Amino acid sequence: MAKGTATRERLLEIAERSVLAKGFGATSIEEIIAEAGITKSGFFYHFRDKNELARAMLLRYVDANDRLFADLFGRARDLADGDPLHTLLIGLKLLAETMADLPGGHPGCLIASICYQERLFDREVREITSRSTDSWNEFFRRHLEAVFAQYPPRDPVDLEQLARMVNCVVDGGIIMSKTLHRPELLPEQILLVRNYIKLLFQPAVAVRAAA
Amino acid sequence: MAKGTATRERLLEIAERSVLAKGFGATSIEEIIAEAGITKSGFFYHFRDKNELARAMLLRYVDANDRLFADLFGRARDLADGDPLHTLLIGLKLLAETMADLPGGHPGCLIASICYQERLFDREVREITSRSTDSWNEFFRRHLEAVFAQYPPRDPVDLEQLARMVNCVVDGGIIMSKTLHRPELLPEQILLVRNYIKLLFQPAVAVRAAA
């Protein structure tokens, strides 16, 4: 990695931590560069202005999340031998375990942070947040549709709503974990929405046969 | 209402709107007083400093929410003739309807906003957020325990976790509604977690008898 790229990456990482702890408006360039050990002009060599920092930080966050999801659910599919219900259930379990293993708990969701400070950002940043939320909803909807094709639900259910519920529970779980300083609540909630999906789609016979 | 009390209330209302739109750090006293039409010194007559504004704003928000919940679930109990499952299901339906009726969608949850800017607040403010979250969790847990006493769940379930799930779904639903500019997603998600509770506790026989 080139020298400049490494510095830029460090700036983004410091900025993300600070934004999740104090918000974008209260995160000053001054403190970012203090921690990074460069001067203010060095910062402006990498980013035209503060909004470009926001954009770059957000893209980095979304990308990391996309890769994590693809990795976890790719491994889940391998483990499930292609069965869609098992893939989804194993994927959610892996997600819960990953969240449980984060030292100090989940640091926070940048999308949620930005949503509570939307006035501070330009249209482009806000569009990235809604596009990536849509894409995560789509991700779970596709998984649920594959499940639905093979497993009739025991209750009528809208798959789009259920897909959104997974993301809502994750975002809400992060907030509750942070507010109560109880990191275990996020994985707990992920496993709970997983239980709902299991209850909806897993045939009662299979449960008894497996037990 | 005395003159000063009305001004103070107006300041808190303006501050809350601004904090939910831009965050506490980016909400300046200057713009609050501009909208309220008083001078900066007038502001400092009502609040010793910015942290006292935060405290007062948060207490006002928590209090309004407590009263809303008490009102909705009080009406629900009347309508349900004391049956705990019906009380909870009707209460959640009333909650969803209330959220659906908010013009322009839910403005945001102050607790969530503060959680994404915790470094900006003193210990007292952070303690209020965690105490009120605990009390809302308790509120749903008590309702669920009353249900559990009369309706055996079709699946083993931890009532504390389920109580937390309701609050997680609400907080996550608010974020998704705000991010995607789709106010209908919040009531949709409340009804979905209501469906989970219904599926868990409502006896299959009763469903058919009622139909």
Added chain:
DNA sequence: TGTACATCAGTGAACGCGCGTTCACTGATGTAC
């Protein structure tokens, strides 16, 4: 292999502006006697 030039990754100093906070003061209303 040496030279000229371009690009990269910054430095250092200065800017104007808005921010939170303080202080001395004031006119209107309430209260004691």
Added chain:
DNA sequence: TGTACATCAGTGAACGCGCGTTCACTGATGTAC
């Protein structure tokens, strides 16, 4: 009922500090010929 005083709900001016941004400059590395 009048007077003295206290409290309420502010005004107006000033403060120092930190913020985001700009600008001219620089030493190290890469590239063309």
